[in-house]
Amino acid sequence: MKKLLPTSTAGSLPKPSWLAQPETLWSPWKLQGSELTDGKHDALRVSLQEQQYAGIDIVSDGEQTRQHFVTTFIEHLNGVDFEKRKTVKIRDRYDASVPTVVGEVSRQKPVFVDDAKLLRQQTKQPIKWALPGPMTMIDTLFDDHYKSREKLAWEFAKILNQEAKELEAAGVDIIQFDEPAFNVFFDEVNDWGIATLERAIEGLKCETAVHICYGYGIKANTDWKKTLGSEWRQYEAVFPKLQQSNIDIISLECHNSHVPMELLELIRGKKVMVGAIDVATESIETPEEVADTLRHALKFVDAENLYPCTNCGMAPLSRSIATAKLRALKAGADIVRNELLS
Numbered sequence: 354m355k356k357l358l359p360t361s362t363a364g365s366l367p368k369p370s371w372l373a374q375p376e377t378l379w380s381p382w383k384l385q386g387s388e389l390t391d392g393k394h395d396a397l398r399v400s401l402q403e404q405q406y407a408g409i410d411i412v413s414d415g416e417q418t419r420q421h422f423v424t425t426f427i428e429h430l431n432g433v434d435f436e437k438r439k440t441v442k443i444r445d446r447y448d449a450s451v452p453t454v455v456g457e458v459s460r461q462k463p464v465f466v467d468d469a470k471l472l473r474q475q476t477k478q479p480i481k482w483a484l485p486g487p488m489t490m491i492d493t494l495f496d497d498h499y500k501s502r503e504k505l506a507w508e509f510a511k512i513l514n515q516e517a518k519e520l521e522a523a524g525v526d527i528i529q530f531d532e533p534a535f536n537v538f539f540d541e542v543n544d545w546g547i548a549t550l551e552r553a554i555e556g557l558k559c560e561t562a563v564h565i566c567y568g569y570g571i572k573a574n575t576d577w578k579k580t581l582g583s584e585w586r587q588y589e590a591v592f593p594k595l596q597q598s599n600i601d602i603i604s605l606e607c608h609n610s611h612v613p614m615e616l617l618e619l620i621r622g623k624k625v626m627v628g629a630i631d632v633a634t635e636s637i638e639t640p641e642e643v644a645d646t647l648r649h650a651l652k653f654v655d656a657e658n659l660y661p662c663t664n665c666g667m668a669p670l671s672r673s674i675a676t677a678k679l680r681a682l683k684a685g686a687d688i689v690r691n692e693l694l695s
């Protein structure tokens with residue numbers, strides 16, 4: 354029988370301090386050349402081991418080989434000039450210096466496929482691999498070529514599909530697309546955002562997920578959250594169409610957020626990665642707090658579809674805090690699983 358409430362993480366985990374500056378987003382690498390390549394691979398092994406030690410069921414690379422969840426993928430594409438930078442408002446929220454699309458975009462070569470093979474060699478557990486979603490990619494760029502967000506999103510979707518098919522062939526069990534932009538641009542999500550995501554998963558036989566969150570625990574995001582009022586109903590705008598989509602799993606922010614849990618009813622039937630760990634605070638959840646979030650979610654998500662998870666990536670946290678949070682996630686899931694089975 355399949356394990357009930359299998360635990361996983363939304364994405365990134367902290368990197369070792371010998372590889373990159375800790376507790377920093379877009380942290381520069383500390384190594385170069387072949388030392389950097391080896392260092393990333395060593396960090397991937399360490400990250401896997403930390404997840405296994407914490408008892409996580411669906412493991413990942415902890416995004417150890419990438420500097421940032423969007424830009425590292427884009428760096429491997431033709432048509433994007435990283436020297437030509439523009440400051441744009443990303444997620445309609447904060448200014449960031451981003452590269453410019455100067456010509457037709459295409460993938461030079463596989464981006465993460467070798468890393469995924471390395472992870473596959475290290476474990477027999479199910480593995481999940483994260484890619485940026487098309488809409489979040491275009492939202493992290495200045496487009497001076499297509500001059501249409503939608504057109505560029507379709508191009509990225511084709512490229513993502515090539516990468517996803519190779520990740521699947523490398524033995525990845527779940528391919529996840531990170532789409533924090535889905536929480537901001539509702540009209541576009543419904544017009545073409547979900548459609549481009551479905552293009553990105555076309556022909557895949559492995560499971561697919563979309564991760565929609567309120568962002569890392571960085572100041573621009575926590576300030577934004579303060580403006581959202583007491584009830585966060587952003588998910589409500591995109592759930593009906595997502596429920597109808599071909600995406601298998603939806604990964605969400607739940608614990609400590611102001612998302613009314615009953616919104617999960619709108620995606621009934623989908624598998625749901627329920628965020629039961631807050632990544633925007635250094636305080637460690639107790640197993641009982643995790644269990645409470647999961648019990649609440651169980652009112653709207655069938656037990657066999659519930660995957661306890663973190664709200665978002667934990668790259669900006671310290672390693673000790675991130676590991677403690679993973680253990681709390683596991684312990685909380687254990688409590689609720691025992692209740693379900695007793």
Ligand SMILES: [Zn+2]
Pocket residue numbers: 363533564565566567568569664665666
């Ligand atoms: Zn996230």
